[in-house]
Amino acid sequence: MSALLTHTLGVSAFGVGARDLVDPARAAIVRLRWGIEMAAVRIDVGQHAGLASVVASDEPANEPLRQAVCAILLEPVRRALQALGFDGVEVLSLERAAPQTLRAPCCAFTFRVGDARFDAAIEHIDGGWLDALESLVARQCTPFATHVSEIAVPGRLQIGEKTMNVTTLDSLRTGDVILRVVPEATRALFASARPSAPMQVVWGRYGTRQLRAVADVTHHLMTLSEDPTMSHDTQFNAPLTDSIDTPVEISQLDLPLKLEIDTVSMPVAQLSALRAGYVLELPTALPDARVRLVTYGQTIGFGELVSVGDHLGVRLVQLSRGHGSV
Structure with missing residues (x-):
């Protein structure tokens, strides 16, 4: 509602509460009619x-003239309601509010237009007004929700991880091979010694909340083994140092290195429907996929999977420019 009023009327600092902020000494009741729907607002x-x-003029003889003047002075209110879709609203009257001995909880709201602040509280409102307001807000939310649901979220398979200190990372060059970085099950899958292997699949940007699930992965397909859950990217199996109390030189700091393969990017609407048992086709056969090397969300290079004896490793084919200052 706040965004709608800001966009349509230039309103700011819109707030709703149960405490009437209208000064009793200056309170008046505006009565409005929209078709057959009535409303009374305390201002x-x-x-x-x-x-x-x-309002200070209480002479009965001046009543018709007073109400006509009030309608003119409240014309900005009528135009604002018209901009929100309430065509044909009439200002019926403006009367001084009766003194209140006890200020009961109510539906009160406050807002600003430019530097001017306005306080009000609803004294009475027919259901037709509320139905129209609910429909108005729903129409504003639907396009936003539709656009959000169509946003494609990148996905990736995490095929391995290990710790490497800063000195070792700085020394990496194109053509180097990193070994002992993938689990045995993953190595067996690439060697065709088993039909599938469990891996974690992640959707979302680094440093934000991400959708995670364990999947049973073959060379061409992955099947979710569990319902996806939301979490931050804080998981890493190996400790960064032997003891947090032991001083370590910067060059010897251990950094978590993850090996990732791009997988299916999916719209938000489809991600929200993922459940255990869903089968997704990989965009590239796993043995042919490019491997990304990532530490703390930063890509430091790309590689390809290679077999070295009984080991499965990653040969670096491209290093990110300037990675030497890790």
Whole structure:
């Protein structure tokens, strides 16, 4: 509602509460009619130019003229309601509010237009107004939700991880091979010694909340083994140092290195429907996929999977420019 009022009317600092903030000494009741729907709103006439003097005039003979003047002074309110879709609203009357001995909880709201602040509280409102407001807000939310649901979220398979100190990472060059970085099950899958291997699949950007699940992965497909859950990217199996109390030189700091393969990017709407048992086709056969080397969300290079004896390793084919200052 706040975003709608800001976009349509230039309103800021919109707030709703149960405490009436209208000054009792300057309170007046505006009665409105929209078709057959009635509403009464308590306002502070001191916040509206000219209304205080009009309300102060209580002579019965001047009643028709007073109401006509009030309708003119409240024309900005009528135009604002028209901009929100309430066509044909009439200002029926503006009367001084009766003194209140006890200020009961109510539906109160406050907002600003430019530097001017306005306080109000609803005294009475027919259901037709509320139905129209609910429909208005729903129409604003639907396009936003539709656009969000169509946003494609990148996905990736995490095929291995290990710790490497800063000195070792700085020394990496194109053509180097990193060994002992993938689990035995993954090595057996690439060697065709088993039909599939469990891996973690992740959707989302680094440093944000991400959707995670364990999947049973073959060379071409992955089947979710569990319902995905949301979490931050804080998981890493190996400790960064032997003891947090032991001083370590910067060059000897251990950094978590993860090996990732890009997988299916999916719209938000489809991600929200993922459940255990869903089968997804990989965009590239696993043995042919490019491997990304990532530490703390930063890509330091790319590689390809290679077999070295009984080991499965990653041969570096491209290093990110300037990675030497890790």
